[in-house]
Amino acid sequence: MTSPTIQKDIVSACKIEIVKAILKKLNGDYFSLLVDESFDVSRKEQMAIVLRYIDRMGFVMERLIDIVHVQDTSALSLKRAIVNLLAQHSLSLSSVRGKCYYGASNMQGEINGLKILIKQESRLAHSIHCFAHQLQLTFVGVSKKCIEVGKLVVLVPNILNVLGSSFKCMDELRDSQKDKIQETLDMGEITIGRGLN
Structure with missing residues (x-):
C-alpha cells in the first residue's frame, strides 16, 4: 500500500x-x-x-x-x-x-x-452561475454594505481552520453543541420532530 x-x-x-x-x-x-x-x-x-x-x-x-x-x-x-x-x-x-x-x-x-x-x-x-459562486457574490455584496457581515466572512474561515486542525477541538465543539441543544429542548425553546429544525 x-x-x-x-x-x-x-x-x-x-x-x-x-x-x-x-x-x-x-x-x-x-x-x-x-x-x-x-x-x-x-x-x-x-x-x-x-x-x-x-x-x-x-x-x-x-x-x-x-x-x-x-x-x-x-x-x-x-x-x-x-x-x-x-x-x-x-x-x-x-x-x-x-x-x-x-x-x-x-x-x-x-x-x-x-x-x-x-x-x-x-x-x-x-x-x-454555480451555487457556490452565487453565494460568494452575495456575501461580497452584503459585506460591502454591512460591516458585521464582512467581519463574519473573515471570522468563520478562521474558526473553521482552528477547529479543523484538531480532532479534540472538534469533539469539544460537538459536545458543547449537543449540551446547548439539550438545554434548549429542556427549556421548551425548541421542539423536535420531522422537518421542524
Missing part, C-alpha cells in the same frame, strides 16, 4: 467508480457544464469540470467529474479537452443546457473564447 503506483491505481479506480455513480444519477440526457481553470502546486494548468443536473429525486446537484491537465490554455484546446472528457462518459456538447465559466478571458471571451465555441455547438446552452 505504500507504493506510489498502487496508490495511484487505487485513486484512479475510486475516481472511475465515483464518476459512474454520478452519471447513473443523471436524470435524462441534459446537464449544465461548469468549468474553471487553475493550476496545482507544481504550477501545471488544470481545468476543473463540474456537471449540474437534476437527479432522479428532483434535486439540483453539482458534481465534480474531473480535473483535466491542459498544456495549452487556448479556448480551442480547452474545448477539445471538454469534448474528449464528455465523450469518455458517452456525453456530448449537444446535451448541454447551461454553461458557466470562470478564469481568464480565453474562457469568457465574447469573440473567440470557450463560451462562444460551446455556444456554436450547443445553441440551447444558456449562461448560469
Whole structure:
C-alpha cells in the first residue's frame, strides 16, 4: 500500500467508480457544464469540470467529474479537452443546457473564447452561475454594505481552520453543541420532530 503506483491505481479506480455513480444519477440526457481553470502546486494548468443536473429525486446537484491537465490554455484546446472528457462518459456538447465559466478571458471571451465555441455547438446552452459562486457574490455584496457581515466572512474561515486542525477541538465543539441543544429542548425553546429544525 505504500507504493506510489498502487496508490495511484487505487485513486484512479475510486475516481472511475465515483464518476459512474454520478452519471447513473443523471436524470435524462441534459446537464449544465461548469468549468474553471487553475493550476496545482507544481504550477501545471488544470481545468476543473463540474456537471449540474437534476437527479432522479428532483434535486439540483453539482458534481465534480474531473480535473483535466491542459498544456495549452487556448479556448480551442480547452474545448477539445471538454469534448474528449464528455465523450469518455458517452456525453456530448449537444446535451448541454447551461454553461458557466470562470478564469481568464480565453474562457469568457465574447469573440473567440470557450463560451462562444460551446455556444456554436450547443445553441440551447444558456449562461448560469454555480451555487457556490452565487453565494460568494452575495456575501461580497452584503459585506460591502454591512460591516458585521464582512467581519463574519473573515471570522468563520478562521474558526473553521482552528477547529479543523484538531480532532479534540472538534469533539469539544460537538459536545458543547449537543449540551446547548439539550438545554434548549429542556427549556421548551425548541421542539423536535420531522422537518421542524
